[in-house]
Amino acid sequence: MTRADPAVTLRGVTRVFGRGSAAVRAVDEVTLEFPRAGWTAVMGPSGSGKSTLLHCAAGLEGVDAGQVLIGDTDLTAAREHELTALRRTRIGFVFQSFNLIGSLTAAQNVALPLRLAGRRPRTPEVRETLAAVGLADRARHKPRELSGGQQQRVAIARAMVTRPEVLFADEPTGALDSSAARVVLDLMRRMADAGQSIVMVTHDPLAAAQADAVVFLRDGRVVDRLAGGSAREVADRLAGWEAAR
Amino acid sequence: MMGMSRAGLAERWPLFAGAFVSVTLGVALVQSSLLLLISAATMDPPAGLSAAAGMEFSDNIAAVVSMLGIVLGIATFLAGFVISSTFAFTVAQRRRDLALLRLVGGSRGQLRRLLLGEALLLGGLGAAAGVPAGLGVMAAQEWLLRTLGFVPAGFHGQWREWILAVSFGAGIGLAVSGAAVAARRASRVRPLEALRDTGEAARVMTVARWIAALVFLGGALALVIIAPHGGVDGGAAMAMNVPLPAAIAAAALSPLIVPLVARLLPTGAGAAGLLARANLWDARRRSASIAAPVIVLIALIAGTAGAEATFTVSGIDQMRRQTHADFIVEAPGPIGARIAAVRGVATASTETSVPATIVTGHGEDQESDTATALVIDPPAYAKAHGTASALASLSGRSVAAGPGGGVPSSGSVRLKLPDTALVELPVAGGVPPTMSGGANLLLPPGIVSPALLADAPTQSFVSLAPGANADSVRSQLSRIGKVSDVDTWLRADASSRNSTSNKIMLVIMGLGGLYALIGVINSIVIGAAARRREFAEARVTGLTRTQVIRSALLESSAVTVAGLVLGGLAAAGAVIAAVASTSAVTGRPALSLPWPLIAAACAVALLVTAATSLITSWSATRRPPVTLLAARE
Numbered sequence: 068m069t070r071a072d073p074a075v076t077l078r079g080v081t082r083v084f085g086r087g088s089a090a091v092r093a094v095d096e097v098t099l100e101f102p103r104a105g106w107t108a109v110m111g112p113s114g115s116g117k118s119t120l121l122h123c124a125a126g127l128e129g130v131d132a133g134q135v136l137i138g139d140t141d142l143t144a145a146r147e148h149e150l151t152a153l154r155r156t157r158i159g160f161v162f163q164s165f166n167l168i169g170s171l172t173a174a175q176n177v178a179l180p181l182r183l184a185g186r187r188p189r190t191p192e193v194r195e196t197l198a199a200v201g202l203a204d205r206a207r208h209k210p211r212e213l214s215g216g217q218q219q220r221v222a223i224a225r226a227m228v229t230r231p232e233v234l235f236a237d238e239p240t241g242a243l244d245s246s247a248a249r250v251v252l253d254l255m256r257r258m259a260d261a262g263q264s265i266v267m268v269t270h271d272p273l274a275a276a277q278a279d280a281v282v283f284l285r286d287g288r289v290v291d292r293l294a295g296g297s298a299r300e301v302a303d304r305l306a307g308w309e310a311a312r
Numbered sequence: 313m314m315g316m317s318r319a320g321l322a323e324r325w326p327l328f329a330g331a332f333v334s335v336t337l338g339v340a341l342v343q344s345s346l347l348l349l350i351s352a353a354t355m356d357p358p359a360g361l362s363a364a365a366g367m368e369f370s371d372n373i374a375a376v377v378s379m380l381g382i383v384l385g386i387a388t389f390l391a392g393f394v395i396s397s398t399f400a401f402t403v404a405q406r407r408r409d410l411a412l413l414r415l416v417g418g419s420r421g422q423l424r425r426l427l428l429g430e431a432l433l434l435g436g437l438g439a440a441a442g443v444p445a446g447l448g449v450m451a452a453q454e455w456l457l458r459t460l461g462f463v464p465a466g467f468h469g470q471w472r473e474w475i476l477a478v479s480f481g482a483g484i485g486l487a488v489s490g491a492a493v494a495a496r497r498a499s500r501v502r503p504l505e506a507l508r509d510t511g512e513a514a515r516v517m518t519v520a521r522w523i524a525a526l527v528f529l530g531g532a533l534a535l536v537i538i539a540p541h542g543g544v545d546g547g548a549a550m551a552m553n554v555p556l557p558a559a560i561a562a563a564a565l566s567p568l569i570v571p572l573v574a575r576l577l578p579t580g581a582g583a584a585g586l587l588a589r590a591n592l593w594d595a596r597r598r599s600a601s602i603a604a605p606v607i608v609l610i611a612l613i614a615g616t617a618g619a620e621a622t623f624t625v626s627g628i629d630q631m632r633r634q635t636h637a638d639f640i641v642e643a644p645g646p647i648g649a650r651i652a653a654v655r656g657v658a659t660a661s662t663e664t665s666v667p668a669t670i671v672t673g674h675g676e677d678q679e680s681d682t683a684t685a686l687v688i689d690p691p692a693y694a695k696a697h698g699t700a701s702a703l704a705s706l707s708g709r710s711v712a713a714g715p716g717g718g719v720p721s722s723g724s725v726r727l728k729l730p731d732t733a734l735v736e737l738p739v740a741g742g743v744p745p746t747m748s749g750g751a752n753l754l755l756p757p758g759i760v761s762p763a764l765l766a767d768a769p770t771q772s773f774v775s776l777a778p779g780a781n782a783d784s785v786r787s788q789l790s791r792i793g794k795v796s797d798v799d800t801w802l803r804a805d806a807s808s809r810n811s812t813s814n815k816i817m818l819v820i821m822g823l824g825g826l827y828a829l830i831g832v833i834n835s836i837v838i839g840a841a842a843r844r845r846e847f848a849e850a851r852v853t854g855l856t857r858t859q860v861i862r863s864a865l866l867e868s869s870a871v872t873v874a875g876l877v878l879g880g881l882a883a884a885g886a887v888i889a890a891v892a893s894t895s896a897v898t899g900r901p902a903l904s905l906p907w908p909l910i911a912a913a914c915a916v917a918l919l920v921t922a923a924t925s926l927i928t929s930w931s932a933t934r935r936p937p938v939t940l941l942a943a944r945e
Contacts, residue, residue, distance in 0.1 A: 122504060127415075127502075127503055127504045128504060147420065148419060148420075151414070151417060151418070151419045151420070152417075152419075154414075154415070154416070154417045154503070155416075155417030156417075160415060160416075166412055166415070168409065168412060168413075170324070179413075179416055180416045180417045183413070183416060183417045183418045183419070183422060184417060225416065229417070
């Protein structure tokens with residue numbers, strides 16, 4: 068595979084919630100490519116279908132029509148155990164609520180995906196991953212003993228420990244104050260620069276401006292794109308689409 | 313994965329403690345009931361008893377064995393019910409954690425293995441604690457049996473080596489099978505559910521639950537419908553068994569019905585009431601788990617005791633209608649001639665009770681059953697009990713089937729009396745079985761040796777001659793034995809029957825009821841353990857700690873009342889079956905409900921849920937809400 072191959076490909080993806088007159092097309096025939104070794108932000112007014120798009124792209128949500136590819140693996144045709152294997156090895160997730168397991172220490176949380184994959188996690192491997200998010204000294208702390216920003220960085224370390232092809236992030240800074248958000252975004256920027264493919268949903272123009280490109284969604288459709296825009300430009304674009312409703 | 317299991321154990325201890333307690337006490341109850349049953353069944357009569365006393369001893373033991381059989385049945389039912397529902401609840405409470413594991417790459421098989429491994433561990437640990445606890449339970453049950461006079465003073469439950477296998481097998485088996493269904497369901501949880509609290513998690517009425525509900529409801533209805541056609545013993549057995557399937561059906565339907573019933577209850581205006589009503593609807597799974605043991609508790613106690621009381625009162629009614637006499641004289645030995653000689657006595661049916669053994673089958677298949685035989689004067693008996701035609705041909709060496717049932721009314725019966733060899737006697741008819749039972753066989757005089765009759769318990773039903781002076785007859789009779797008029801005798805008989813049936817209920821339900829109550833406590837504790845965050849959210853929204861606790865109290869009380877109502881419905885099935893049976897057997901429906909017992913059971917259930925809810929919600933709100941909300945796991 069070369070850098071030109073997209074990390075994630077969506078072809079005519081449609082996801083409908085509800086039936087009959089109550090049916091909502093949360094994602095409506097979206098065709099989109101997320102580039103390899105690039106960081107793409109997905110933005111849109113609330114209810115635009117951006118979270119559903121992310122869930123579909125990551126194989127967490129089934130699609131009603133269309134095709135989703137990670138590399139050249141077709142998620143829409145994958146069986147449950149294939150999706151499980153995919154989540155273990157090729158996909159990482161980060162969420163707004165950090166979703167760490169409260170009873171496990173930071174190091175145990177990070178090692179968990181390796182254990183689930185049937186591997187015996189080596190201590191250096193886990194320590195390095197935690198060091199990469201700047202938390203080498205917090206390995207033995209439980210989530211409740213960490214700040215929100217630290218918890219999110221543990222969650223990123225957990226997602227990255229299997230060296231996934233794509234990291235999906237759903238509002239990763241949504242629950243953080245601006246300085247903690249800054250630390251998390253800088254970390255993601257360094258990861259993208261090192262060749263990590265990242266797909267991130269956000270409503271924060273500051274976060275989106277860190278990405279390489281921004282895709283705007285409205286009513287389940289892609290309505291606009293912006294590459295290398297500043298926070299100001301992103302905010303203006305978003306405000307325009309919100310006003311156009 | 314085991315490390316994860318251990319860490320989970322430390323964090324979610326109330327969940328696991330609840331599951332552990334349910335296994336420990338369930339195993340203890342089953343083990344003790346089984347050991348007592350085996351000990352009673354293999355008990356030898358003490359040396360030096362006369363033949364008659366020996367037979368009476370075996371008759372009593374047979375009664376104790378059948379009672380302990382019911383105790384064991386109920387203990388096993390309760391253990392299965394409480395353990396499996398507790399394990400299922402602990403799994404349901406961790407749905408979010410499990411979805412999270414799926415999200416980071418856990419496979420369905422891994423989740424299932426994790427949950428089953430946990431059940432195996434907890435089942436094993438619970439059984440290990442249950443074995444010694446069972447010895448304590450056995451001491452309590454022995455004490456109850458001895459105090460109530462069901463077993464002789466020297467009776468002790470004996471330890472058997474193989475009980476270890478049974479106890480561990482039961483503990484682990486029930487825990488694993490209880491967790492298995494829940495684990496299968498939990499392993500199908502979609503990873504996305506880690507991010508939401510709704511979706512599949514909100515669907516509690518699963519297909520399996522519907523099937524269980526309908527199958528057991530059908531079973532309960534079938535028992536209610538067939539019971540009136542089952543005769544005296546069959547009808548009673550079926551009616552008494554209605555509460556078990558009815559309670560399971562009600563518990564299976566409870567996620568649907570409990571919130572509905574509970575919402576009808578006044579929870580008061582104000583924020584606490586509003587929150588309680590909302591939670592009742594929103595947390596259907598939790599409400600159902602708390603209601604389930606309440607349903608079983610009330611269904612068993614009210615249903616079994618109500619059916620039992622109905623049969624007892626019907627038996628007394630029937631006896632009152634069938635007894636035609638003015639006085640009853642009770643004394644040991646042959647008093648017939650002396651009573652007949654009293655001036656003013658028109659007729660007297662003197663009936664002497666002797667123990668007997670009825671033998672059926674031959675050779676290897678030979679079986680003997682203890683029975684009661686009544687030596688009677690056929691014409692006088694027919695007159696005193698209104699069974700004229702049935703006994704007409706009873707004379708010489710032929711016998712008749714008695715009101716206690718168990719003997720065919722034609723053919724022959726092989727009978728062994730304490731001091732004679734086995735004899736085969738023709739059966740020349742019989743009286744219809746009555747609700748209150750009595751002797752299995754009626755014997756004409758002449759079959760039983762005078763020695764055996766010498767001090768056997770005897771009752772004589774005396775009718776006065778027209779114009780006789782009742783007082784004078786009574787005073788003459790009182791020189792022969794204890795004299796009562798019919799009403800007094802019936803009342804004394806009724807109260808002794810009632811007290812026996814109450815004692816039986818106490819033995820059967822006593823510890824089982826306590827265990828079901830512990831199941832209720834368990835569910836509340838497990839439910840509250842997962843609610844710290846919810847309580848904290850309510851408090852930062854502006855509710856005071858008192859309001860949060862009051863709301864939790866209102867909620868659990870409403871759920872308990874709904875459980876009582878559903879349990880009452882299940883119990884009503886048993887009582888309806890009992891009323892229909894009494895009507896079919898005696899021609900008149902009877903109904904009696906032990907209100908004090910039912911009221912006490914309801915009050916205890918309400919008090920226990922209220923107290924547990926107060927303590928758990930007080931403890932869950934001890935820390936300031938901010939500390940809980942600041943760090944989301």
